[in-house]
Amino acid sequence: MTFSKEEKALWLEDWKQSGKKAWTYAKENGLIPQTFCSWVKQDKKKATGFVEITRHKNPEQPQVQHEILIEKGEIKIHIPLAAWTEVSESILGKLRLAI
Numbered sequence: 573m574t575f576s577k578e579e580k581a582l583w584l585e586d587w588k589q590s591g592k593k594a595w596t597y598a599k600e601n602g603l604i605p606q607t608f609c610s611w612v613k614q615d616k617k618k619a620t621g622f623v624e625i626t627r628h629k630n631p632e633q634p635q636v637q638h639e640i641l642i643e644k645g646e647i648k649i650h651i652p653l654a655a656w657t658e659v660s661e662s663i664l665g666k667l668r669l670a671i
Contacts, residue, residue: 638652
């Protein structure tokens with residue numbers, strides 16, 4: 573049996589909520605344990621690691637604006653580098669006061 577990405581995502585979410593080991597969950601739900609465990613492994617690879625940050629070139633805007641991109645699933649947060657500098661300095665200043 574072949575499952576769509578959406579169906580796999582639903583199985584994985586249900587498994588995470590169950591708190592069971594992947595092998596046990598698969599057997600209890602009529603899934604092939606080896607296949608389900610490979611889905612879990614692929615899902616973990618997606619959830620960890622580095623995210624590639626690319627430059628966006630806009631012909632109408634000759635000046636390059638550097639930014640930090642934070643991605644989690646479908647959520648994308650764009651932070652202009654200039655703003656990040658101000659925010660990080662503020663955070664570091666507060667940390668120094670707390671120490």
